[in-house]
Amino acid sequence: MRIDILTVLPELLISPFDYSIVKRAIDKRLVEIHVHNIRDFSSNKHKKVDDYSFGGGAGMVLTIQPIDAAISFLRSQRDYDEIIYTAPDGELFNQQTANKMSCFENIIILCGHYKGIDQRIRDTLITKEISIGDYVLTGGELAAAVIVDSIVRLIPGSISDETSALSDSFQDNLLAPPVYTRPADYKGLRVPKILLSGNTNEIDKWRFEKSEERTNLLRPDLI
Numbered sequence: 313m314r315i316d317i318l319t320v321l322p323e324l325l326i327s328p329f330d331y332s333i334v335k336r337a338i339d340k341r342l343v344e345i346h347v348h349n350i351r352d353f354s355s356n357k358h359k360k361v362d363d364y365s366f367g368g369g370a371g372m373v374l375t376i377q378p379i380d381a382a383i384s385f386l387r388s389q390r391d392y393d394e395i396i397y398t399a400p401d402g403e404l405f406n407q408q409t410a411n412k413m414s415c416f417e418n419i420i421i422l423c424g425h426y427k428g429i430d431q432r433i434r435d436t437l438i439t440k441e442i443s444i445g446d447y448v449l450t451g452g453e454l455a456a457a458v459i460v461d462s463i464v465r466l467i468p469g470s471i472s473d474e475t476s477a478l479s480d481s482f483q484d485n486l487l488a489p490p491v492y493t494r495p496a497d498y499k500g501l502r503v504p505k506i507l508l509s510g511n512t513n514e515i516d517k518w519r520f521e522k523s524e525e526r527t528n529l530l531r532p533d534l535i
Contacts, residue, residue, distance in 0.1 A: 313343045313418070314343070314390070314419075315345045315346070315421065316348060316386050316418075316420045317346070317347045317423065317456050317460075318383070318421070318422045319348070319423040319425075319451075319456070320350050320351060320362075320374070320423070320451070321453055325457060326347075328460075328461065329460070333464065333465050334461055334464050334465075334470075337467060342467050342469050345460065351378065354377065354378040356377075360375075361375055361378045361379075362374055362425075362426055365427065372427060373427050373429065374424075374426060374430065379422065379429060379433050380437065383420065383422075392419060393417060393418055394413070394416065394420070395419070395420045395422070395438055395439045396422065396438070396439070397424060397434060397440070397441045397452075398421065398422070398424050398442055398444075399434075400424075400443050400446070400447070400448050400449075401441070402440075402441030402442045402443040404442075404443055405458075405459060413463050414467055421459060422452070423453050423456050425450075442459060444459070485527075486523040486534065487531060487534075488523065489518075489519040490526075492504070
């Protein structure tokens with residue numbers, strides 16, 4: 313899989329992709345992540361990529377030319393399954409979307425910034441708009457990092473135990489059950505006996521029941 317990220321602040325994405333599962337997947341060549349500075353595609357002699365909004369109003373807007381040039385350059389190299397824009401008014405990102413996107417070969421993620429991007433980009437170049445929640449960030453870089461992390465961990469080989477990802481919260485529209493580890497008794501706080509029984513079928517049943525219980529209590533909207 314190849315992920316190309318377009319941003320005005322590439323430095324923000326160095327750390328998220330240089331550790332843990334994402335770094336392991338890169339080292340195993342399971343994924344390529346390329347971060348591009350939008351300013352490199354600007355035809356402005358000062359590499360300016362923002363301007364005031366027509367009609368007035370506070371805040372700056374990312375201009376169409378450098379983004380069009382960046383996307384056109386990338387598309388001349390390969391085909392892309394999706395060209396994604398991170399926006400607070402986009403489709404809410406969830407586990408099902410992550411599952412689907414983890415099967416893609418190539419995607420572009422355009423990080424929003426300032427008051428957003430020229431609407432003509434959204435109308436003609438973007439194929440999918442994604443929000444990671446009902447709040448506003450300074451820029452789309454952190455949202456892009458969240459999307460990438462959630463996708464990459466699903467690629468076979470990224471996680472040592474591949475069945476682990478299949479039992480995560482939201483995979484079946486259920487929250488994950490509670491988990492415990494040693495010691496079995498800590499200051500009188502005991503692990504449920506069923507988990508110590510060795511009875512796999514009963515343990516699986518208990519976990520499913522607890523998942524349903526937690527989901528009904530904490531996220532009934534998922535049911």
